[in-house]
Amino acid sequence: MGSNSVRREGDSLMVGLGETPPSTDLFAEDLFADRVVLVTGGGTGIGKAVALAFADHGADVAVVSRNMDHLTPVVEEIESRGGRAYATTVDVREYESVDTMTETVVEEFGGIDVLVNNAGANFLTPTELLTPNGWRAVVGTILDGTAYCTLSVGEHMIENDGGAIVSMGATNSVQGAPYHAHSGAGKAGVHNLMQTVASEWAVHDIRANTIAPGIIETEGVTEAAGGELPEEILQDIPAERFGTPADCVPTVLFLTSPAAAYVTGGYFAVDGGQLLASSPF
Numbered sequence: 470m471g472s473n474s475v476r477r478e479g480d481s482l483m484v485g486l487g488e489t490p491p492s493t494d495l496f497a498e499d500l501f502a503d504r505v506v507l508v509t510g511g512g513t514g515i516g517k518a519v520a521l522a523f524a525d526h527g528a529d530v531a532v533v534s535r536n537m538d539h540l541t542p543v544v545e546e547i548e549s550r551g552g553r554a555y556a557t558t559v560d561v562r563e564y565e566s567v568d569t570m571t572e573t574v575v576e577e578f579g580g581i582d583v584l585v586n587n588a589g590a591n592f593l594t595p596t597e598l599l600t601p602n603g604w605r606a607v608v609g610t611i612l613d614g615t616a617y618c619t620l621s622v623g624e625h626m627i628e629n630d631g632g633a634i635v636s637m638g639a640t641n642s643v644q645g646a647p648y649h650a651h652s653g654a655g656k657a658g659v660h661n662l663m664q665t666v667a668s669e670w671a672v673h674d675i676r677a678n679t680i681a682p683g684i685i686e687t688e689g690v691t692e693a694a695g696g697e698l699p700e701e702i703l704q705d706i707p708a709e710r711f712g713t714p715a716d717c718v719p720t721v722l723f724l725t726s727p728a729a730a731y732v733t734g735g736y737f738a739v740d741g742g743q744l745l746a747s748s749p750f
């Protein structure tokens with residue numbers, strides 16, 4: 470096997486449900502050379518892992534979110550590895566802010582080839598206690614934010630030879646679950662929006678797909694779950710572990726690479742089997 474193979478001595482689960490190898494063991498070093506990638510929420514959690522991975526495969530990477538303190542360390546890390554990165558603040562709930570973000574990134578890097586709609590928000594609450602403001606805080610970020618970034622960056626892609634869009638959905642978008650009224654409805658909207666965009670914009674050489682992470686251990690989800698992820702949930706995850714940001718990276722890279730040239734409008738769960746029904750026996 471070649472030096473890039475994931476088969477290494479001592480691995481017990483070479484292609485099973487063990488740890489996802491680093492993307493540099495899986496994909497060509499120059500897969501995204503000369504490409505510009507924009508990752509919303511790219512300063513923390515899954516977005517950070519994705520942004521660093523794109524840079525490792527040659528992309529110029531723009532990371533954006535509300536808090537520059539989240540973004541600067543990612544830019545510094547990419548630059549320290551010899552890559553090009555740029556950060557600018559945006560509130561994805563505000564269309565004007567999003568449009569300014571698009572213009573700024575295009576000005577900085579000359580275009581945008583890949584958009585990763587990753588910014589998100591969530592908290593768990595019984596539906597009867599959900600306030601209109603609570604609904605807006607979550608749905609505004611997830612659904613309005615994804616729509617605004619898609620519209621703004623999409624306009625640029627339509628004018629400039631196409632591109633690829635990946636949005637972070639969630640398993641709750643196809644399966645309602647207690648305490649997820651706002652998040653589940655917002656993520657279902659994201660999934661549906663990506664399908665519509667995929668069907669309309671194929672003619673512009675734009676692909677759009679949704680990734681549905683299961684439960685991925687990040688500070689964000691831990692906070693959203695109220696401070697800790699209850700271990701009992703593992704009983705419902707066939708992989709018997711929570712996911713990591715690294716588990717999400719290869720699917721994002723695949724879907725935005727030429728390897729997925731015929732893949733659009735899809736929904737890809739990265740959930741260790743969480744969506745499968747538990748055994749009735």
Ligand SMILES: CCCCCCCCCCC/C=C/C(=O)SCCNC(=O)CCNC(=O)[C@H](O)C(C)(C)COP(=O)(O)OP(=O)(O)OC[C@H]1O[C@@H](n2cnc3c(N)ncnc32)[C@H](O)[C@@H]1OP(=O)(O)O
Nearest residue numbers: 589590591592594600602603606639652689690692693694
């Ligand atoms: C049973 C265990 C289940 C385990 C976990 C399962 C998870 C499955 C995965 C689901 C899919 C999605 C996952 C994620 O998105 S994870 C990560 C995303 N990251 C985060 O969400 C970061 C953590 N959350 C926050 O930072 C904030 O809570 C939030 C962004 C959600 C809100 O912040 P914001 O500053 O925008 O808003 P405000 O604080 O001003 O509040 C606005 C209104 O929302 C109400 N609110 C806020 N938090 C809560 C809460 N915990 N419970 C109830 N209501 C809340 C707040 O009161 C405001 O409303 P009012 O003005 O009416 O009071």
Ligand SMILES: NC(=O)C1=CN([C@@H]2O[C@H](COP(=O)(O)OP(=O)(O)OC[C@H]3O[C@@H](n4cnc5c(N)ncnc54)[C@H](OP(=O)(O)O)[C@@H]3O)[C@@H](O)[C@H]2O)C=CC1
Nearest residue numbers: 510513514515534535536560561588589639685687689690
């Ligand atoms: N972790 C999990 O189990 C799951 C996560 N997901 C989804 O994956 C994505 C990443 O989640 P995860 O890494 O866990 O969480 P994080 O909390 O680490 O990431 C959320 C990111 O979104 C940014 N963000 C939040 N609100 C806004 C806003 N209004 N404008 C711009 N940026 C914003 C935050 O940056 P800043 O604070 O600087 O604005 C932060 O970087 C989210 O879409 C989430 O819903 C889906 C299913 C499960």
